[in-house]
């Protein structure tokens with residue numbers, strides 16, 4: 499599987515790290531139920547799925563990748579920041 503980083507071009511998937519489903523982050527003042535759902539509830543689709551990947555062995559960019567979970571075909575890639583997804587690094 500190859501993923502085309504918008505900044506680096508097509509690269510082998512082993513340069514990237516899967517970071518989970520690409521979900522919008524709730525507002526900080528959202529209720530417990532909304533945060534609970536955001537943290538714990540996940541879809542498990544057979545087919546197109548939007549995911550977060552990081553080009554960890556390359557430029558470090560966070561990407562929103564639309565991937566078919568059955569065929570592993572990459573359908574679209576864009577920078578996560580352009581997709582409106584806020585990414586915060588875990589520096590611990």
Ligand SMILES: [Zn+2]
Nearest residue numbers: 503506553557
């Ligand atoms: Zn890159």
